[in-house]
Each structure stands twice: as C-alpha cells, then as structure tokens.
Amino acid sequence: MDNERTFEMNGQKEKSGSAGRAIITFSRGWQTLVATRSLGRRGVEVITGDEYAMTAASFSRYSVAEFRYPNPTKEPDAFLDMLERTILEHKPEDETTPYVLMPIHKETYLIARHRERFEPHIRVPVPQIEHIRQVHNKGTLATYAAERGLPIPKTWTPKNMADFDSMAPEIKLPAFVKLREAASGVGIRKVSTLDELTSTFREFVAHFKLSERDYPIIQQAVSGNDYCVTTLFDHGKMVASMTYRGLRAFPAERGATVMRETVEAPEMEKVAAD
Numbered sequence: 584m585d586n587e588r589t590f591e592m593n594g595q596k597e598k599s600g601s602a603g604r605a606i607i608t609f610s611r612g613w614q615t616l617v618a619t620r621s622l623g624r625r626g627v628e629v630i631t632g633d634e635y636a637m638t639a640a641s642f643s644r645y646s647v648a649e650f651r652y653p654n655p656t657k658e659p660d661a662f663l664d665m666l667e668r669t670i671l672e673h674k675p676e677d678e679t680t681p682y683v684l685m686p687i688h689k690e691t692y693l694i695a696r697h698r699e700r701f702e703p704h705i706r707v708p709v710p711q712i713e714h715i716r717q718v719h720n721k722g723t724l725a726t727y728a729a730e731r732g733l734p735i736p737k738t739w740t741p742k743n744m745a746d747f748d749s750m751a752p753e754i755k756l757p758a759f760v761k762l763r764e765a766a767s768g769v770g771i772r773k774v775s776t777l778d779e780l781t782s783t784f785r786e787f788v789a790h791f792k793l794s795e796r797d798y799p800i801i802q803q804a805v806s807g808n809d810y811c812v813t814t815l816f817d818h819g820k821m822v823a824s825m826t827y828r829g830l831r832a833f834p835a836e837r838g839a840t841v842m843r844e845t846v847e848a849p850e851m852e853k854v855a856a857d
Contacts, residue, residue: 601626601627601628601675601680602625602626602627602681603626603627603628603680603681603682603683604627604628604629604630604673604675604680604681604682604683605622605627605628605629605630605682605683605684605685606630606632606666606669606670606673606683606684606685606705607619607622607629607630607631607632607640607685607686607687608632608633608652608666608685608686608687608688608690608694609632609633609686609687609688609690610631610632610633610638610639610640610641610646610649611633611635611638611639611640612639612640612687612688613639614687615631615638615639615640615687616639616640616643618640618685618687619631619640619643619645619646620643620645622645623643623644623645623646624645627681628647629643629645629646629647630646630647630648630649630650630669630673631643631646631648631649631650632649632650632651632652632666632669633649633651633652634651634652634653634654634655635651636651648673650665650669651665652665652666652669653665655689655690655693656689659693662690662693663693663697663700666684666694666701667700667701670684670701670704670705671704674704674705681706682704682705682706683705683706683707683708684701684705684706684707684708685708686709689766691709691715692712692715692719694707694709695707695709695710695711695712695715696712698712719764720763720764721761721762721763721764721800722740722763722800725738725740725800725802726740731857733854733857734854735802736802736803736804736805737755737802737803738800738801738802738803739754739800739801739802740798740800741784741798741799741800741801742795742798743795743798744785744788744795747784747798751777751780751781751784752777754780754801754803755803756774756775756776756777756780756804757773757774757775757803757804758773758774758780758801758802758803758804759771759772759773759774759801759802759804760772760774760780760783760784760787760799760800760801761799761800761801761802762787762791762793762797762799763797763798763799763800764797766839770787770791770799772787773804780801784798784799784801787799808828808829809828809829809832809840810826810827810828810829810846810848810851811826811827811829811840811843812824812825812826812848812851812852812854812855813825813826813827814852814855814856821852821855821856824852824855824856825845826845826846826847826848826851826852827840827843827844827845827846828843828844828846829842829843830842830843830844
C-alpha cells in the first residue's frame with residue numbers, strides 16, 4: 584500500500600476519532616512490531632520507518648504508512664533531513680492531536696542531539712542528550728556506577744597504551760574487552776590469558792581506529808545467569824519495570840540474548856530505581 588493511499592486512510596481515521604499519531608523508527612526490529620501493535624490497538628495511527636524495505640512492523644495492519652531513510656550512522660545529515668520531511672508530511676492538521684516521534688534503536692542518540700529540529704512539530708519523548716551521554720558510553724557508565732556505590736564488575740579504563748601495558752598484568756582473568764560504544768555482540772570478546780588480553784586490546788584499537796579517549800574498557804568476568812532490567816521513568820521517577828533472564832545468546836558467549844523469560848527481580852529493580 585503506497586503512502587498516498589495510506590495517508591488518505593489517516594484522514595478517515597482522524598474523523599472517526601484517532602487517539603493520536605506516532606512515527607516509529609527501526610521498523611525491522613521485533614520490539615518495534617510490539618510497539619506498533621500496542622499503539623495501534625489503542626487507536627493510535629502508526630507510521631513506521633527503516634533504512635530497509637519489507638520490515639516486520641511495516642507489514643503490521645496497524646502501520647498506516649511507511650517510509651525509508653538513509654543509514655543514520657553512515658549518513659546522519661541525510662537521515663535527519665528525511666525524518667524531518669516525514670514528520671512535516673504526516674503532521675496532523677488538528678494541532679490538538681497527539682503527535683509523537685518514537686526512536687527505537689541507535690538512531691535515538693542522533694535524534695536526541697538534534698531534538699530542537701523536530702520539537703516544534705512533534706513530541707520527542709527521549710532523555711536529554713547530556714543524560715544519555717552519561718550511560719551510553721560503557722566507560723562513563725562504569726564510572727557513574729562506581730561513584731554511586733552501585734554493584735558492577737571490577738572495571739579497568741586505560742587512558743593510553745602505556746597505561747594499559749602497566750595494568751594488564753594485574754587484571755584478574757577471565758575478563759571481557761569491550762568497546763565503549765557498541766551493542767549486539769560487536770566489539771566485545773572474552774579473554775582468558777594475558778596474551779589474549781593484550782592481543783585483543785591492541786586488535787580493537789587498530790581495527791576500529793580508536794583514539795585514546797575511546798580505548799576499550801576491560802571488565803572482570805562474573806559467573807552466574809544473565810539478567811536485564813528494563814525500566815520506564817517519568818522525570819526521574821520509575822513508573823514501570825520488567826526484568827528478564829537470558830536463556831540463550833548469539834554469539835553464545837558475548838552476544839545479545841535470543842531467548843528470554845520474564846522473572847521477578849525486585850532487588851535488581853530497586854538498584855535500577857536508585
């Protein structure tokens with residue numbers, strides 16, 4: 584279904600009492616499909632976008648229109664231009680109609696940096712970029728947690744190669760070498776010997792062309808199960824939370840979980856709330 588016809592459908596829905604309109608990015612993600620269904624069932628018109636065609640959320644009956652955008656990492660300016668055009672194209676004529684931009688994946692960081700470009704036309708319910716920067720980088724996140732006495736694995740943050748060489752023999756192994764800004768199993772490797780630690784650290788610096796301020800961190804491996812606490816905050820107050828336990832991951836020892844189960848974990852959620 585093309586955008587012109589679906590936009591005509593939008594107009595019909597508005598007349599019948601639309602609960603609002605939302606633009607959602609990363610429509611290939613399963614989490615985006617869940618969000619699209621959840622909003623659509625509540626009467627919200629959902630417009631789904633991605634850099635790829637034929638995505639999971641775009642096939643949902645609750646996706647009333649879809650759009651394509653350039654890769655936000657490789658072409659950030661072109662991505663922002665396309666997103667702005669889409670926002671203006673689908674802006675409700677009735678200014679009282681709720682209109683929300685919901686970034687889902689890594690483009691959230693870019694949108695938060697340029698939120699002033701979109702906020703005159705649409706609500707952008709993401710944290711301020713200054714707050715995101717505190718936790719987006721694994722190095723600053725580890726420092727933030729340590730300063731507040733939160734339980735985290737022993738972490739080493741080399742400032743330069745000489746600093747790494749001096750601390751490497753003291754690092755308790757096994758450990759994980761991690762890029763400061765990466766996800767989904769990219770830039771993370773478990774090491775069990777000093778030789779593996781040294782070669783992996785140097786390999787990451789060279790392969791990813793890292794400056795000293797972006798050097799990987801090293802975190803001591805911790806035994807046990809894999810849990811993840813997800814939360815929703817409203818101006819600093821936690822209003823909802825959900826914890827899951829990872830059952831399987833891909834890649835097995837370092838990747839994102841691909842099978843999970845929801846569990847009760849009040850103590851973990853309390854740490855997140857603090």
